Amino acid sequence: MQGIAVDRLGKRFGATPVLRDVSLRVAAGEFLALVGPSGCGKSTLLRSIAGIEHPDSGRIQIGGRDVTGLRPSQRDVAMVFQSYALYPQLTVEENIAVPLAMRRLNAAQRLPLVGGWMPGARAARDSITRDVRQAASSLGLGALLGRRPGQLSGGQRQRVALARAIVRRPAAFLMDEPLSNLDASLRVQTRREIVAIHRAAGVATVYVTHDQSEALTMADRVAVMQAGEILQVASPAEIYADPQDLRVATFIGSPRINTLPAEADAEGVLRVAGQAVGLRVEGSGPMTLAVRPEDLQPGDAGLPAVIETVEFLGDSLLMHLHHPATGTPLVLRLAPEERESLPASGEIGLRFPLDRALVFDARGQRVALRSLLPEAALVR
Amino acid sequence: MSASLAAPLPRRGTGEALAGWMLTAPAAIAYGLMLLLPTLATIALAFTDYELGAPAFAWIGLENFGELLSDRGFAIALRNTILYVGIVAPLSVLGGLGLALLIESGTRGRSFFRAVFFLPVVSLPVAMAAAWQYLLHPTIGPLNAALRGIGIDGPAWLSSSDTVLISLAAIGIWENMGFNLVLFLAGLTAIPRELYAAAEVDGAAGGWERFRLVTWPLLGPTTLFVVTITMTRAVRVFDSVAVLTQGGPNKASQVLLYAMYEEGFTYFRLGYSAAITLVFLAIVLALVWLQTKVLEKRVHYA
Numbered sequence: 048m049q050g051i052a053v054d055r056l057g058k059r060f061g062a063t064p065v066l067r068d069v070s071l072r073v074a075a076g077e078f079l080a081l082v083g084p085s086g087c088g089k090s091t092l093l094r095s096i097a098g099i100e101h102p103d104s105g106r107i108q109i110g111g112r113d114v115t116g117l118r119p120s121q122r123d124v125a126m127v128f129q130s131y132a133l134y135p136q137l138t139v140e141e142n143i144a145v146p147l148a149m150r151r152l153n154a155a156q157r158l159p160l161v162g163g164w165m166p167g168a169r170a171a172r173d174s175i176t177r178d179v180r181q182a183a184s185s186l187g188l189g190a191l192l193g194r195r196p197g198q199l200s201g202g203q204r205q206r207v208a209l210a211r212a213i214v215r216r217p218a219a220f221l222m223d224e225p226l227s228n229l230d231a232s233l234r235v236q237t238r239r240e241i242v243a244i245h246r247a248a249g250v251a252t253v254y255v256t257h258d259q260s261e262a263l264t265m266a267d268r269v270a271v272m273q274a275g276e277i278l279q280v281a282s283p284a285e286i287y288a289d290p291q292d293l294r295v296a297t298f299i300g301s302p303r304i305n306t307l308p309a310e311a312d313a314e315g316v317l318r319v320a321g322q323a324v325g326l327r328v329e330g331s332g333p334m335t336l337a338v339r340p341e342d343l344q345p346g347d348a349g350l351p352a353v354i355e356t357v358e359f360l361g362d363s364l365l366m367h368l369h370h371p372a373t374g375t376p377l378v379l380r381l382a383p384e385e386r387e388s389l390p391a392s393g394e395i396g397l398r399f400p401l402d403r404a405l406v407f408d409a410r411g412q413r414v415a416l417r418s419l420l421p422e423a424a425l426v427r
Numbered sequence: 428m429s430a431s432l433a434a435p436l437p438r439r440g441t442g443e444a445l446a447g448w449m450l451t452a453p454a455a456i457a458y459g460l461m462l463l464l465p466t467l468a469t470i471a472l473a474f475t476d477y478e479l480g481a482p483a484f485a486w487i488g489l490e491n492f493g494e495l496l497s498d499r500g501f502a503i504a505l506r507n508t509i510l511y512v513g514i515v516a517p518l519s520v521l522g523g524l525g526l527a528l529l530i531e532s533g534t535r536g537r538s539f540f541r542a543v544f545f546l547p548v549v550s551l552p553v554a555m556a557a558a559w560q561y562l563l564h565p566t567i568g569p570l571n572a573a574l575r576g577i578g579i580d581g582p583a584w585l586s587s588s589d590t591v592l593i594s595l596a597a598i599g600i601w602e603n604m605g606f607n608l609v610l611f612l613a614g615l616t617a618i619p620r621e622l623y624a625a626a627e628v629d630g631a632a633g634g635w636e637r638f639r640l641v642t643w644p645l646l647g648p649t650t651l652f653v654v655t656i657t658m659t660r661a662v663r664v665f666d667s668v669a670v671l672t673q674g675g676p677n678k679a680s681q682v683l684l685y686a687m688y689e690e691g692f693t694y695f696r697l698g699y700s701a702a703i704t705l706v707f708l709a710i711v712l713a714l715v716w717l718q719t720k721v722l723e724k725r726v727h728y729a
Contacts, residue, residue, distance in 0.1 A: 099624045119627040132625035136644035145640070149630030211629070 523607025588679035614649030647726030
């Protein structure tokens, strides 16, 4: 297939496994974000695709070609590094030209001073200059071509690194936390630019980040990774609303999803601290009930909760509470005007739309809801 | 109220200045006594005809320097020193770089090789010179014994005027290479790994390409430092000459510092010796100037 195909990739550093049989498909022209906490193996996976890291087992295909044993230079990929990895001795123009010079010029033509007189060097150099100028101006670097990386701001360096990646139309873009060294406002702006660059180039892109908001806003699909495994790959909306694993549910979403320890009896009736919540699930035993902060609604009846603090965020309120019987902390997201109708402290009741409830079994796997119990207290 | 507030301020200013001077005093006194004073004394001496033990001396202006110009021994010493630096500096810098690259790319034995090559730097030069005297001995030395084994009649390394400077230069390379190696290793570890990864992705597949694109440019500051320090160390060559050849045979291994030593402590002509020292000082200062003014601009990219 076109795009990128990773097949059962395994890698361990000493006794510690960093990749556990990871498989991943990125379609041609797709933007896939690889998101997970630091140390989950996402960078190792990306570097393995680039060929910088050598996995112990598994296969990698790029653009329909098996590249497993190939060197990075033979894989036809371009990479953007967290540190930008620009060559400090070269100007912006020379930096962007490196990938082209390495491919369009032979060793003799690349020689300093005399290289220019080698046969064919002139035409090759002219074509390189033309492509470099075009890539640079598409990123607004036209005025900076003669500067060195040391004279540029972080955002400008980032653009040079992007220009170096797009100048040679590769089969895949690989990006390793490219925005994490930028300040917050620049990050939001550069996000859109990277998406635009990806649209224009139409090349399979793997984008590694630890920032879930980057993953959710930029990607066509999001792969959530933890402890060397990909837990779920799905569209941003699906990852958020329909997580298949408790770790995905708790990693994605800010503030964190509310999780309550629960118990399902032999009939599958779910109870939190002995109180039926109105759900019947497949299976029985200890469960975890998870509800997003914006899905909880305050009222007089329902799940009891004690108010602790209220935070005003401008466009919304965060209300911090706890469930008295289990001591579990809870958080609610409310519209600011709802504050008027709420007590400042004391115990209230919480309700939630039952179809928005997520239930996970003891191993953290999602459990299907069998039916809603209309007689239960928490049905809305 | 405001007057009483304003009054103590100047007093605290002088107190602060006094404390500053007192804190600087130990370093300033040591610097003046140990470095500044002897240097000034040497400069003054160079314009006198003072001889050790003489009851008086006279100011003779530039006469010492005039004599240097016509002194054949000094000309030989200067020529030999330049030749020595010309051999030792490039070879020990390139050798140190080559060894550092080899050790860096090797997977094991790094600290072992580093220690082995650094040994000459920490060993006593005079004792090592004795070892070299044995190694290079024309009849009982292992080097010539080995040469005889393959049918070559080795020269008298240290007592023939054709080979003595080469032999001393070889010892100089051996002494300096380990030091350069350690400096280069430190420089290599400071190069970000991501740059090599970027170079690989950009298509620099061969080791030579990566060296040209990443290693050599990023080692620039290190190389500049190593070159300057090696050159000044080579200009200062003295121990091996004093122990092995005393400048001979027939001044074939006479060098600047040994000429200075001979004039000052064998012939007791301290004034003339000081003039030679000033020439030496001028060479070292010129090297330092070259480093700071000319080359620094080409190796720091920020």
